[in-house]
Amino acid sequence: MDTVKANGITLAYRAWGPEDAPPVLLLHCRGADGADWTQIAERLVTGERPRRVYAPDLRGHGRSDWPGRGTEAGAGEYAYEAMRDDMLGFVAALGLDRVDVVGHSLGGAVAYLLAQQAPHVVRRLVLEDVPAPMPLDPPRPPAPAPDTDPPFDRAMLRATDEQRNVPDPLWWDHMGRITMPTLLIGGGPTSAIPQEEVELLASAIPDSRLVTVGGGHLVHEARPREFLAAVTPFLEGPGVTSRTPS
Secondary structure (H helix, E strand, O other): OEEEEEOOEEEEEEEEOOOOOOEEEEEOOOOOOHHHHHHHHHHHOOOOOOOEEEEEOOOOEOOOOOOOOOOOOHHHHHOHHHHHHHHHHHHHHOOOOOEEEEEEOHHHHHHHHHHHHOOOOEEEEEEEOOOOOOOOOOOOOOOOOOOOOOOEOHHHHHHHHHHHHOOOHHHHHOHHHOOOOEEEEEOOOOOOOOHHHHHHHHHHOOOEEEEEOOOOOOHHHHOHHHHHHHHHHHHOOOOOOOOOOO
């Protein structure tokens, strides 16, 4: 693994593929880390059009910094917006120009916030089983504490639960800022995410389409072949560019 300084913290990341190939940024779900994407990354770099794949550990996860660790005020350290700014700094620190971004669940929310904030950075966007940012009623109960030390900061669970229950209204209001082509992947009826919320998100993004692959919430793990069959041709659309030299 490599590390890079971005947005005032150290981010650990995995990378695959030729350094001069068109870049893809993969953002994992809550509680996972960049290794979650290994199977998908290995296939993206061996296709007819190889890609350079980056899979960072989000803050509070894996080997990236846990800035809220051991504090009662960790919520502010794990705001979705902080994770968005981390990724904007990550792209800049690696000398990338425009990237394709694939985000799953929490990583998908970070991805659409990045696309809203910096549409010039995101060429194409893929959101895997990501719900619309609407207040939850009833609210999601607090995540149970793991029995053993988890590979993530427990303060991150509290913070992301709070924001998932009551998202910033601007997240929804700014969906029209996502101007790049966007593909939404649905996990189908066995997903813990209500699929009508995925459909609602798709309806709010101007240039988007929704494909239901199925397999539940962990689509890319449960059905990697079908996931790639939808995502790969989408990412090979017009305008693919190679890495900008540092």
